[in-house]
Amino acid sequence: MTDRTGAHRVTGAAHEAEPLFDDLPPNIDTDVFSVARLYDFLLGGKHNFAPDREFGRRLLAIEPNGRMILQQNRLWLARAMRVLLAAGVRQFLDLGSGIPTQHYVHELAHAVDPGAKVVYVDNDPPAVSHSNYILRDSPNAGAAHADMAESERVLAHPTVTSLIDFGQPVAITALAAWHFVEDKQDPKGVLAEYRRVLAPGSYLALTHATIDGATGDLVRDVQSQYQSVMKNPSPRTREQIADFFEGFDILDPGIVNLPAWRPDKPQDAENAQDVWFYGALGRLAA
Template sequence: MTDPTGAHAGNDVDAIFDDLPSNIDTDVFSVARLYDFLLGGKHNFAPDRDFGRRLLAIEPNGRVILQQNRYFLARAMKVMLADGVRQFLDLGSGIPTQNYVHELAHTVDPAAKIVYIDSDPAAVSHSNYILKGDPNSGAVLGDMVDAERVLGDPTVKSLIDFDQPVGLTALAAWHFVGDGDNPAGVLQTYRRMLVPGSYLALTHATIDGATGDLVRNVQSQYQSVMKNPSPRTRQEIAAFFEGFKILEPGIVNLPAWRPEKPEDAEGAENIWFYGVLGKLIAA
């Protein structure tokens, strides 16, 4: 059954996910499942849908923004894959549906390795169901802020060879890392494991521009269900890329990042997420 927005309206997750952990609290909000709802998925629960509707009442472009986030991913993956990158570590992955990292990579090379990291047990369960039977992909339950634990995870160590270039991706996730968790320092911990030729692909909510007040209203809504929502300025986001060469066109609103057609970038100023891709030039 679907609601008028096209999202799954049942209180339980789709029956095909019969391996959902028994300790999942379906009454607790999850960003991963919120994004699934906004993208038209069915792996979400009532609190995720309720919050999503409140969000859309403030920002009707919410779904468009997340669609643009996926379009950016496809274009950034094209650059990394063309440069020979064949392994990817995705931080704050959510539920990897609808042409996500593993599908994009395996279209080019079925042997490409992908590991998804998320702190939501249900999202990780869903991810491992989706990836079942794929020896080159896996999902790990972990806090992306705890970089040392993520990097030491057995699945990460078995699939990712850090002696070779890695595509590190953090899409619509890093604005949930508050300043108190030292977001730049955490990314530097990951960077120290990477060899030159690796990449960092990031999308991030911003308070720059004419949409700043709107973004602050959205931030206030998030504060009702979680801590540390932190949209940032271009300058603050640039600080995350120490050691990386930021590729053209720089830190820009998502539709303006290497659009396939000039008209695809129209209205970019209304999409209050930046997209940026950096290439590691020094270990």
């Protein structure tokens, strides 16, 4: 299958990094699949194990552009972080973070301001342990074990309360994660609960799988694969994702496929519709 975007295609074992095994926390079971480590594998990282790689290869058999799509997700994050940091934001609460590898929020923030505060939230205890292992030398970053859909629990977590001052602007980021919050969990209502504690000048940054467009059937095929290992993700339409930004002013260019969001070069946005994730950044309305 050819690369529909014509750029940044990365597939095949030649791009797979050797995993890291030294001094891992004791509660990490290397024989159990983890979606957090799956993303690390697809991004070419070293914090993954055999079950993660096996499932990742199954996904790549369905969508050979899977690596490229997640890379586009990280490129989107880098562009969004430039906007947030330029706006003076120095606090970041990342929901559904997985394992923060491959130039993630804390690395991008601390490259500009080592004093920036970053908290990662995930409901997988081994992923949180693995994250805190990675962050062990970062006093201004930490990982909290909590379900991102349980806002009260997240906001009361000691790691969150010790690092984040909600009296100052905070960027809430949920990258390739919020589609794992099911409709019955009221994803819009949960985001509204987070919004209510935010100070003026705060932001919501969201990337989300979509079934809009010509790739809808392909997304459903990928979605069906997840049923064998975890709860089914819920890709959504642009209109549904727009509802999540209630109370926020969505910055230009709105809710668009990832490569079309403020590309560094015009050619970077070519065939953006083939990347079946939307990205959007919203500022808390005055």
